[in-house]
Amino acid sequence: MALALTVQGDDLSMKFSALVHEDIPANRLVCFGGLGSVPDRDPDTVYLRLAREEELPDLVATGPLTAGETVTVEIKGSPYWTVEAAEDIWAGTLVTTAEDGRLQIFKDGVQYIGYSTHSAKAGELVTFVRKPGLRWGAFASGGLQVAAAEVETESAKTTKKSKAKKKG
Helix, strand or coil: CCCEEEEEECCEEEEEEEECCCECCCCEEEEECCCCCCCCCCCCCCCCEEECCCCCCEEEECEEEECCEEEEECCCCCCEEEEEECCCCCCCCCEEHHHHHHHCCCCCCEEEEEECCECCCCEEEEEEEEEEEEEEHHHHCCCCHHHHHHHHHHHHHHHHHHHHHHHH
């Protein structure tokens, strides 16, 4: 079993096992598969999945992960991660999660996840410092309520699909 993940944290060092829910390429942002994101999940198992657009990631894959594989997650405490750029990234700019767990420039969403330390072209690796935050305008415009409603709607869809599979 190859070690393929690291987690950011302060003075943390620990390891645990997790089940990979879907194929995850190397250098992609990863989230834990919580309620509603992994159908028919076992409550005693930690699941890993690709981070979705504008989602706050939990991990970064340092090697490719295969669906169904059990991997060891190691928390190392690094404040920076290296991820594949989804688009051209400028040095020193705020960034957020893009489709398929890649990195994109933070434009007008609600949440950013850090800032780039150098420029990179789409498809290249870019290092960013983890420093999550919220766009101030999201508070005034009601963007946080809209984002919460979208998450709730997506979760309800996933739950309905899971229940329909169980019946069928």
